[in-house]
Amino acid sequence: MQAKTIKSDLLLLLIAAIWGGGFVAQRKGLDFLGPFSYNGIRFALGSLSLLPLVYLNRRRQAPYHGSLPPANSRALLHGGLMAGGALFMGASLQQVGIAYTTAGNAGFITGLYVVLVPLLGMFWGQRPGTGTWLGAVLAAAGLFFLSVTDRFTIGIGDLLELIGAVFWAGHVLLIGWLSPRLDPFKLSALQFAVCSILSLITAFIFESMTLASVCAAWRPILYGGLISVGFAYTMQVVAQRDAHPAHTAVILSAEGVFAAIWGWFFLGEVLGARGLLGCVLMLAGILCSELCNLVIQLRSSAKTA
Known part of the structure; x- marks a missing residue:
């Protein structure tokens, strides 16, 4: 069991590194394509890459559940439209914003969604704990x-990027509400497809x-679509089967750190002392908020056990 946990933690670290590298790919993609064109193509690839998983999962469930009832099909469509719309807003703001900031800044600021999720949860009657408020203060600093x-x-x-983080937080809350009710692979493929269609419509306007610009951007497109979206999402599902929730939260929060590292290595972006202090405080706030919430959840589970 210990070996499985170590493997899962290493896989989660790889996912965080891949997602951090996604910010570099997004910056490079802007050298050839507009932000909406790039998002439209990469999310289309991400959606297509999940279709084999949708098919395999459907075949595995078919003997037990039969065909999907019409009511569930409608729920999946509505859920995909809502999640895809939220994803479109977050991804669009992130992609447009990254044209005017560094990959490291984009990674750390986007990571604020971890702090914003419990704060936005107040609108649904959820009460943030002390750790959430402390994390919010550290992240704001x-x-x-x-x-x-x-x-x-x-x-x-x-x-x-900051406004986009609000939409990412809303997307997380929405997915948290939808995922127990719907097939996760179908929901993900559909929301990526909706985001792609909305992005391509906006790009058309x-x-x-051009075909030449798309061909020139093939490397960042493949990375952003197949690796960052399709592969990393699938591996996250695999890794979280054996990973401890606290490990998952801590390791995936390193996405911003990897974004800064890859931004320095591939794009020559350098953070000054003030920027480094900001990154440290934001990472501390994200970890504080997430870990405190996980401790509360674990205590609550222990009491009900």
């Missing part, structure tokens, strides 16, 4: 040092896309 200038202004790219 980190955001100040990372993004706010000496003149108390914030760059447009960081601002868009506001951007120009």
Whole structure:
């Protein structure tokens, strides 16, 4: 069992590294394509890459559940539309924002969704604990040092990433509500398809896309679509079968750290002392919020056991 846990933790670390590298791919993709064109193609690939899993999962469940009832099909369609719409907003703001900020900044600011999820949960009657509030304070302080200038202004790219983090948090809450009710692979494939369609429609209106530009961007497109979306999502499902929830939260929060590392290695992005302090505070806030919430959940489970 210990060996399985170690394997899962290593796999989660690989996923965090892949997702961190996704911010570099998104920056490189902008060299050839507009933000909506890039998102439209990569989420289409992500959706297509999940179709084999949808098919295999359907075959495995067919002997036990038969065909999907019409009511469930409607619920899946409505859920996919809602989740895809939220995903479209978060991904669009992230992709547009990354054109005006660094991959490291985008990674850390996007990671704030971990703190924002329990705070937004207040609208659904959830009460954030002390750890959540402490994490929010640390994350806000980190955001100040990372993004706010000496003149108390914030760059447009960081601002868009921050607004995007709110939509990512809403998307997490929505998926948390939908996933126990719907097939996770079908829901993921459908939401990626919806996000792709909305992105391509927007690209058709506001951007120009040519076959030559798509071919030139094949590396960041393949990374963002097949590796970051399709492969990493599938591996996350596999890894969390044996991973401890606390390990999952801590390891995946390293996504922002990897974004900064890959941004430095591949794009030559360098954080100053102020930016590094901001990143440390934001990471501390994210970990504090997530770990405190997990401790509360574990205590609650122990009491009901």
